[in-house]
Structures are given as structure tokens and as C-alpha cells.
Amino acid sequence: MxxxxxxxxxxxxxxxxxxxxxxxxxxxxxxxxxxxxxxxxxxxxxxxxxxxxxxxxxxxxxxxxxxxxxxxxxxxxxxxxxxxEVAPLDFIVEDYAVHYPFEYLQEERVDLAPFQQPVYLDQQPVVRDWFNSLNLLRDKVETYVLLDRLNRIIAKEFRYVIREEPGVQPPEVTLAIRSGSCRDYATLFIETCRFLGLASRFVSGYSHVPELGPGGATTHAWAEVYLPGPGWKGFDPTAGELTGSRHIPVAVARHPEVVxxxxxxxxxxxxxxxxxxxxxxxxxx
Missing domain, CATH: 2.60.40.2250 (Immunoglobulin-like)
Known part of the structure; x- marks a missing residue:
């Protein structure tokens, strides 16, 4: 603590x-x-x-x-x-959801359905083509491993920039210019998860960065995915890691521009x- x-x-x-x-x-x-x-x-x-x-x-x-x-x-x-939050990897996914693909339980589907619907519906073909190019489903894969790989790919293959402009880049723009801010990375991750049928949501908050010195921190954005068993788990595609003790959530939303x-x-x-x-x-x- x-x-x-x-x-x-x-x-x-x-x-x-x-x-x-x-x-x-x-x-x-x-x-x-x-x-x-x-x-x-x-x-x-x-x-x-x-x-x-x-x-x-x-x-x-x-x-x-x-x-x-x-x-x-x-x-x-x-x-x-x-x-x-000190052990972000200390969780167990329900047996039926360990491997992708899976279906959420009937009693959860109504509540999760809005978080499975893309915000940028017209850009799903672009997101689909990009995801397919990653070849992450060539073999049987665990759901967490799939999300972890996607998270790390965005962190590694895109150039992080600080954008002062309001709003969020649509995924199509982020994919075209291969760069974005934390909120753009989170949006791309979320829309890709929704393409895969996984319930996901946008999170805004703070990132505590002690290595920057006393008071080191920024406002920050990341994503959460609903995994049966642990529930909403945070993924930070800016850092390519699960969220943990340095992530402080303030607000969640289905749409990335409303918080x-x-x-x-x-x-x-x-x-x-x-x-x-x-x-x-x-x-x-």
C-alpha cells in the first residue's frame, strides 16, 4: 500500500x-x-x-x-x-474464457453489449485489416496473452507524441501516421478489442512516475477489458503493460471523448x- x-x-x-x-x-x-x-x-x-x-x-x-x-x-x-494495487498479474480467468475466442455468459451480455460496440463503426474494416496483419490468431492463444501482445505491439510500433489539441484521433488516423498520444493509443486498443468481441472501455486518470523526480506525474489514459473472473482489467498501450500501482483511475466511459x-x-x-x-x-x- x-x-x-x-x-x-x-x-x-x-x-x-x-x-x-x-x-x-x-x-x-x-x-x-x-x-x-x-x-x-x-x-x-x-x-x-x-x-x-x-x-x-x-x-x-x-x-x-x-x-x-x-x-x-x-x-x-x-x-x-x-x-x-501491488500485484496486477495476480488474477485467474474463468475456465471458459481462458482461450480466445469465447462468449460472455448470458446474464452478462446485456450489460456488456454497449462496451462491445465500436465507437468508430465506419473504421472497423481498417482496424480489422491492421489486426489481421499482426497474425496474432495463427495459433490457439490464451485471451490474456492475446491482449498482452496487442498492448505491447501498440507501445512498441507507434511513436508517442504529446498532443495539445482536444479530442481523440480516430483509429484510422493513428494507424496512418503511426503515432499518437496516450488517449489515441487507448482508443486504438479499445476499438481493436471491440472488433474481437471483447468488452472494453476508456479510462482517464493519472500516471505516477517517480523516476521524474518529486511530484512526477501526468494526466493519462488507458483501457480496461472485461475478463470473466477478474472483471475489468487495465491495459496501458502507451507503456505496454498491465495497470498497477502507478495508475490512478478517475473516470471510465464507453466513448473516449466524454471524460x-x-x-x-x-x-x-x-x-x-x-x-x-x-x-x-x-x-x-
Whole structure:
């Protein structure tokens, strides 16, 4: 177990006064058997009211409604967690699902069906052709081994880039230019899993990188696949590894574009393009 302090500061600086419309914040980690929250606080300016709710995926969402105009928006989150995930390979897949292909149990299919449906349906032929070129199904293969190989291939054969542009690259683009950010890698992995009939979902959160020094961390994205037995297991195609103690999930979704940490809009003079700065620090306590 490790105790971690997560600090996430987002600042928008405008060239003039603006009216801030409601902002949706996904900054609170998902609690479970592996993550416990000890304390959390939000420090937001200008004046505002906060309402919390759980969305359809059980993500913890804060909605900030602002009560005054401003030239600067500051959103600071600080959370202290206990992280218990230390052995990501310590799981057993149910016998019927050990080897691919398999079918999910009837009682699970209705709930899993949305996570088997591609988001980029028109690009499934491109994803299919790419997957077939990998020749991963030439022999009988265990389901986990298939996913692990796919995860490692994306990490090894694509060039990682930091993209400041909002949104996610469609798989067709990632495959064409052979590069992308963590959210693009996760999307390609997810859409390939869905082509294979495996339920998968997008995860946004934080990656703790102690080797970067004190506070070393980034916002990060990866994928989860539903495996009978262990349930939702995380795969990080950016690193080519199973998720573990350095991965801190915040939100999950079927569609990769609906869970940014901060989302909102404003009304102001025409041509306003705010300057954005983001600082994320995760410190072991």
C-alpha cells in the first residue's frame, strides 16, 4: 500500500472579462478495493457553487456554476489516497474464457453489449485489416496473452507524441501516421478489442512516475477489458503493460471523448482564445 497526494491545477487566462458557463469536473479518483480516498478538496476561483453527482458510469462528477464574471479561471484539486494495487498479474480467468475466442455468459451480455460496440463503426474494416496483419490468431492463444501482445505491439510500433489539441484521433488516423498520444493509443486498443468481441472501455486518470523526480506525474489514459473472473482489467498501450500501482483511475466511459478532467465553456468578446496551463503532481507520503 502507498499513500499518495495528487495535486491538479488548471488555469485559464482570458484576454478580457468573460461569463463562465457551468464546468464539469472529473478530478476525484474512483474508489474501490484498490483505491481509498482519505481527503479531498477543490479550490476554485471565481465565486461559484458546486454540485456533486454520479454519472451513468458511477464516475464522481462536480459541476461548478459561476456567480461572477472573471478574466481568470483557476481550478485546483488536491486528493490524498491509499493505493493498494501491488500485484496486477495476480488474477485467474474463468475456465471458459481462458482461450480466445469465447462468449460472455448470458446474464452478462446485456450489460456488456454497449462496451462491445465500436465507437468508430465506419473504421472497423481498417482496424480489422491492421489486426489481421499482426497474425496474432495463427495459433490457439490464451485471451490474456492475446491482449498482452496487442498492448505491447501498440507501445512498441507507434511513436508517442504529446498532443495539445482536444479530442481523440480516430483509429484510422493513428494507424496512418503511426503515432499518437496516450488517449489515441487507448482508443486504438479499445476499438481493436471491440472488433474481437471483447468488452472494453476508456479510462482517464493519472500516471505516477517517480523516476521524474518529486511530484512526477501526468494526466493519462488507458483501457480496461472485461475478463470473466477478474472483471475489468487495465491495459496501458502507451507503456505496454498491465495497470498497477502507478495508475490512478478517475473516470471510465464507453466513448473516449466524454471524460476530460475539465470541460466547460464561456461567453465573451469574439475571438477570445484563453491561455491554458495545467500542472499535475503526485507525491508519495
Amino acid at each position: 502507498q499513500r499518495l497526494r495528487i495535486r491538479h491545477l488548471t488555469v485559464y487566462q482570458f484576454s478580457g472579462m468573460v461569463t463562465l458557463l457551468p464546468h464539469r469536473l472529473l478530478l476525484r479518483p474512483r474508489e474501490g478495493h484498490d483505491v481509498r480516498i482519505e481527503a479531498s478538496k477543490l479550490d476554485i476561483s471565481p465565486a461559484h457553487r458546486i454540485k456533486w453527482h454520479r454519472d451513468v458510469f458511477d464516475n464522481s462528477v462536480a459541476v461548478a456554476n459561476f456567480t461572477e464574471t472573471a478574466q481568470r479561471l483557476t481550478i485546483g484539486s488536491e486528493v490524498i489516497i491509499r493505493h493498494y 476530460p478532467p475539465v470541460a466547460g465553456s464561456f461567453v465573451g468578446p469574439k475571438g477570445q482564445i484563453p491561455m491554458l496551463t495545467v500542472d499535475v503532481q503526485v507525491t508519495a507520503l
